[in-house]
Amino acid sequence: MSKAVDFYFDFSSHYGYFAAHLVGPMAARHDREVNWRPIMLGAAMKRSGNTPLTSQPLKADYVLRDWARMARLHGLPWRFPERFPVAALAPARGFYWMTDERPEQARAFALAAFAAYFGEGVDISDPEAAADVAADVGADRDGFLAAVADPRIKQRLKDETEAALARGVFGSPFLIVDDEPFWGCDRIDMAERWIETGGW
Amino acid sequence: MSKAVDFYFDFSSHYGYFAAHLVGPMAARHDREVNWRPIMLGAAMKRSGNTPLTSQPLKADYVLRDWARMARLHGLPWRFPERFPVAALAPARGFYWMTDERPEQARAFALAAFAAYFGEGVDISDPEAAADVAADVGADRDGFLAAVADPRIKQRLKDETEAALARGVFGSPFLIVDDEPFWGCDRIDMAERWIETGGW
Numbered sequence: 001m002s003k004a005v006d007f008y009f010d011f012s013s014h015y016g017y018f019a020a021h022l023v024g025p026m027a028a029r030h031d032r033e034v035n036w037r038p039i040m041l042g043a044a045m046k047r048s049g050n051t052p053l054t055s056q057p058l059k060a061d062y063v064l065r066d067w068a069r070m071a072r073l074h075g076l077p078w079r080f081p082e083r084f085p086v087a088a089l090a091p092a093r094g095f096y097w098m099t100d101e102r103p104e105q106a107r108a109f110a111l112a113a114f115a116a117y118f119g120e121g122v123d124i125s126d127p128e129a130a131a132d133v134a135a136d137v138g139a140d141r142d143g144f145l146a147a148v149a150d151p152r153i154k155q156r157l158k159d160e161t162e163a164a165l166a167r168g169v170f171g172s173p174f175l176i177v178d179d180e181p182f183w184g185c186d187r188i189d190m191a192e193r194w195i196e197t198g199g200w
Numbered sequence: 201m202s203k204a205v206d207f208y209f210d211f212s213s214h215y216g217y218f219a220a221h222l223v224g225p226m227a228a229r230h231d232r233e234v235n236w237r238p239i240m241l242g243a244a245m246k247r248s249g250n251t252p253l254t255s256q257p258l259k260a261d262y263v264l265r266d267w268a269r270m271a272r273l274h275g276l277p278w279r280f281p282e283r284f285p286v287a288a289l290a291p292a293r294g295f296y297w298m299t300d301e302r303p304e305q306a307r308a309f310a311l312a313a314f315a316a317y318f319g320e321g322v323d324i325s326d327p328e329a330a331a332d333v334a335a336d337v338g339a340d341r342d343g344f345l346a347a348v349a350d351p352r353i354k355q356r357l358k359d360e361t362e363a364a365l366a367r368g369v370f371g372s373p374f375l376i377v378d379d380e381p382f383w384g385c386d387r388i389d390m391a392e393r394w395i396e397t398g399g400w
Contacts, residue, residue, distance in 0.1 A: 048258045049251070058248045058370035062383055072400050170258035183262055186386040200272050 004033040005191070006176040008169045010041035011088035011110075012125070014053075014067045014078075015185040017118040019173035020111055021076060022188050030195045036099065036110055038092035039161040041172050048170040052085045070185070077119035086125035088117075089157065090148045094134055096156045097147030108137040204233040205391070206376040208369045210241035211288035211324060214253075214267045214278075215385040217314040219373035221276060222388050224307075230395045236299065236310055238292035239361040241372050248370040252285045270385070277319035286325035288317075289357065290348045294334055296356045297347030308337040 005027045009016035027034045045051065053063045064080070071078030091113040099106035112133050116122040124130045127148045134144040147153045164174075168181055175182040175191045180199060182191040194200075205227045209216035227234045245251065253263045264280065271278030291313040299306035312333050316322040324330045327348045334344040347353045364374075368381055375382040375391045380399060382391040394400075 044258070048256050050256065050259075051249070056248050056250065056370075058244070058365070058368055059250075061368055062370065062381055065381070066383075069400070165258070168258055168261055170256075170262065181262055181265070183259075183266075184386070186384070186390070189389070190386070200269070 003178075004035045005195075006035045006037060008037045008039050008164050008172065008174040008176075010039060010172040011091045011113055011117065012085045013041060013172035014063070014118060015070075016172040017078075017114040018067075018070050018074060018076065019175075019185045019188060020114050021074060022185070023173070023175065024107075026188055026192050030192070032195065034107075036095070036107060037160055037164060038088075038095050038110070038157070039164045039169065039172070040087070040089070040092065040157065042087060043161050044165060044170045044172075047165055050170070054084065077115070079119070079121050081117055081121045081123065083123045083125070086123060088125050089154075090127040090130040091124050091133070092157050093148045093150075093153045094130055094139075094144050096160065097144065097150070097153050098134075098139060102139075105137055105139060109134055109139060112137050203378075204235045205395075206235045206237060208237045208239050208364050208372065208374040208376075210239060210372040211291045211310075211313055211317065212285045213241060213372035214263070214318060215270075216372040217278075217318040218267075218270050218274060218276065219375075219385045219388060220311055220314050221274060222385070223373070223375065226388055226392050230392070232395065234307075236295070236307060237360055237364065238288075238295050238310070238357070239364045239369065239372070240287070240289070240292065240357065242287060243361050244365060244370050244372075247365055250370070254284065277315070279319070279321050281317055281321045281323065283323045283325070286323060288325050289354075290327040290330040291324050291333070292357050293348045293350075293353045294330055294339075294344050296360065297344065297350070297353050298334075298339060302339075305337055305339060309334055309339060312337050 007023045009019060023034055054060045067078060095106050095110055098109060113124050116133050117124045122129050127145055131141045131144045135141040167176060171183050173185055177191050177194055180194055207223050223234055254260045267278060295306050295310055298309060313324050316333050317324045322329050327345055331341045331344045335341040367376060371383050373385055377391050377394055380394055
């Protein structure tokens with residue numbers, strides 16, 4: 001049984017953005033590593049029949065209010081991106097290009113990509129924009145752009161998404177802790193309680 | 201601005217069942233009353249385009265596991281009702297028959313109806329079964345059955361549901377605290393924090 005916290009997310013997910021800032025400190029409090037695992041949420045939504053939150057009447061108004069209040073609560077910049085939702089393939093592929101050999105850089109890139117999209121409204125689904133973010137955290141810009149178009153990296157993202165679906169992942173953020181699934185940003189507290197108590 | 205916590209729910213909602221046990225103690229910690237407000241969740245789902253959790257692939261497996269673990273966490277009996285989902289009109293109407301004049305009885309009935317459905321699997325959408333639960337908390341059984349068929353009470357439930365939708369309610373449970381909306385059982389903690397801090 002892995003002791004790492006598996007953290008599944010999509011770079012186009014508002015709650016994924018907030019969770020990205022909360023999961024690391026939570027895991028660190030319990031000496032756990034975090035496996036960051038970007039996935040293609042669209043594929044999960046196709047499987048589960050879900051639709052983007054902002055396309056659902058009533059719920060759309062609620063989540064807009066909730067995102068703003070989550071941002072205030074956690075002291076994070078937040079704005080509604082001009083383009084939303086986007087298929088955030090470029091940052092997800094770039095992440096997998098980095099993570100095996102440079103996990104620290106990959107993590108820094110993930111946080112920076114989220115901050116660019118939800119903090120500044122930068123369309124990170126554009127490979128050039130994502131490459132700028134990668135360069136900012138010290139990655140090779142041309143290497144990043146090559147990776148985004150690399151069939152092996154494309155396949156890696158597909159494989160990671162399929163593996164996540166096979167484990168029951170259907171949303172973002174989604175944590176798996178000691179084989180126990182926790183869906184949603186507001187379940188990080190329960191995941192922590194699970195770690196603390198060994199489950200119930 | 202009302203100081204009461206508005207608690208919207210449907211008697212056919214698993215998370216409404218858990219919330220019904222959590223909202224009262226939370227409000228009491230802050231000297232707040234709770235306005236219990238059953239609604240017809242089906243009408244809200246029609247508006248928002250949502251579907252029952254158990255009909256959504258992947259999510260269905262997750263929520264089944266989550267309900268069992270919520271029950272264990274909070275020490276509440278839980279089983280998956282043989283009939284689910286149901287249109288829980290009978291208990292909702294019976295609740296509105298009681299609540300204006302006998303609010304304590306209405307609250308006791310709500311908890312007992314939830315316990316019968318999710319704890320014992322009794323189909324509370326059946327007026328006779330709901331009337332049994334009402335009688336157990338001291339209500340007049342025949343009066344309850346008459347109320348369930350009373351056009352004024354039927355209209356009351358429709359009006360309450362419409363009023364909830366007009367306030368943006370789209371799910372169960374749904375709390376409104378000092379005009380601030382909180383959706384879901386796992387947002388009761390945030391609602392409490394909102395009360396404690398006056399909002400942020």
